[in-house]
Amino acid sequence: EVQLVESGGGLVQPGGSLRLSCAASGFTFSIYYMAWVRQAPGKGLERVANIKQNENEKGYVDSVKGRFTISRDNAKNSLYLQMNSLRAEDTAVYYCARETSYYGYFDYWGQGTLVTVSS
Amino acid sequence: DIQMTQSPSSLSASVGDRVTITCRASQSINNYLTWYQQKPGNAPKLLIYAASSLQRGVPSRFSGNGSGTDFTLTISSLQPEDFATYYCQQSYSAPRTFGQGTKVEIK
Numbered sequence: 001e002v003q004l005v006e007s008g009g010g011l012v013q014p015g016g017s018l019r020l021s022c023a024a025s026g027f028t029f030s031i032y033y034m035a036w037v038r039q040a041p042g043k044g045l046e047r048v049a050n051i052k053q054n055e056n057e058k059g060y061v062d063s064v065k066g067r068f069t070i071s072r073d074n075a076k077n078s079l080y081l082q083m084n085s086l087r088a089e090d091t092a093v094y095y096c097a098r099e100t101s102y103y104g105y106f107d108y109w110g111q112g113t114l115v116t117v118s119s
Numbered sequence: 120d121i122q123m124t125q126s127p128s129s130l131s132a133s134v135g136d137r138v139t140i141t142c143r144a145s146q147s148i149n150n151y152l153t154w155y156q157q158k159p160g161n162a163p164k165l166l167i168y169a170a171s172s173l174q175r176g177v178p179s180r181f182s183g184n185g186s187g188t189d190f191t192l193t194i195s196s197l198q199p200e201d202f203a204t205y206y207c208q209q210s211y212s213a214p215r216t217f218g219q220g221t222k223v224e225i226k
Binding site: 044046047061100104109 | 120151153155161163164165174211213214215216218219
């Protein structure tokens with residue numbers, strides 16, 4: 001059974017940093033694209049970042065470029081999102097998602113972790 | 120970035136109704152269109168990919184259609200468990216973008 005379990009969310013002040021983690025199991029992690037998708041309270045979905053299997057290609061939404069860094073450790077079956085210079089508008093539930101390489105959709109999602117940026 | 124526009128933003132329907140949700144892309148995306156269902160407090164769930172392919176385990180009352188810029192998600196006979204918010208997503212080009220969502224409520 002595919003499982004994605006996020007951790008690392010919490011309350012952080014504006015300008016602060018947070019590192020999210022996603023532990024994957026039930027599939028061969030190293031052969032899949034992975035992504036972070038967020039959802040602000042009461043709002044829609046936004047793909048924040050994605051990463052190819054061997055980390056040689058990463059993509060970011062414009063609003064987080066230069067502030068967020070996606071990475072992965074295939075030996076640990078883990079995905080990460082380092083978030084720096086956080087802003088109030090980054091407040092959201094952050095989902096880890098498995099992305100198919102041939103059609104680019106997200107077939108499995110974690111339960112999400114809440115990040116709140118507030119003073 | 121490709122903009123995805125869903126209509127309507129919300130709708131009220133009764134159990135047994137046929138419901139159709141529309142998604143329009145700002146440029147052609149061939150059939151790189153996916154539909155998700157999200158219930159409150161839960162992660163999105165994949166329903167349909169490649170515009171019309173039903174994900175394994177999804178009831179056959181869900182169907183998708185379209186190509187190019189215009190797409191539809193149809194629920195042939197609405198069931199109580201189908202009341203949720205539905206999102207479309209394009210994967211034709213980066214960044215992957217979603218529609219704003221369509222909330223299906225009980226009439």
